[in-house]
Amino acid sequence: QLRALVGWAPSALIVTGRHHTAGASKVLRDARAARTPVIEIWDYPSNAKDADGFALIGFDHREVGKTMARHLLAQGHQSLAYVDSGVAEDFRAHERGVGFADEARAASESAGKPCIFLNGGYNPERVAQAILDQASVRLG
Secondary structure, X not given: OHHXXXXXXXXXXXXXXXXXXXXXXXXHHHHHHOOOOEEEEOOOOOOOOOOOOOEEEOOOHHHHHHHHHHHHHHOOOOOEEEEOOOOXXXXXXXXXXXXXXXXXXXXXXXXXXXXXXXXXXOOHHHHHHHHHHHHHHHHO
16 A cells, blocks of 8 residues: 555655554655655654654553543542453554553552453453452452
8 A cells, every 4th residue: 555655656655653564664764765754643652763763643552541541540430441452453552551551550559459451352251251350359
């Protein structure tokens, strides 16, 4: 797709995310070397440095996850759960999940409340089992 777009001599390229295949990264670097601006959107990691030097516009997904957990905690929720994406390439969801889990675990340790973090996507049976497991740990 990128090769086809570059073949049209665009004024700029805007792509979602900062994780690319080796082939896509090469096409983007070559476009930049040919003086075509490359902008990556929907991402802005806290270190704010892209290895290829592309412009980054977005937000830090790990911080978004922390903010989600803090919001739920501020609303009085004490037992939090995060069900991560089942798509391996969904880096942004995984980063949000890590931030959420870090914040929720820190709060749960100080309050003695459970925090459930499930990686691998939504599965009703796994979610129910995780809740039952947490309840038995709390009661046991």
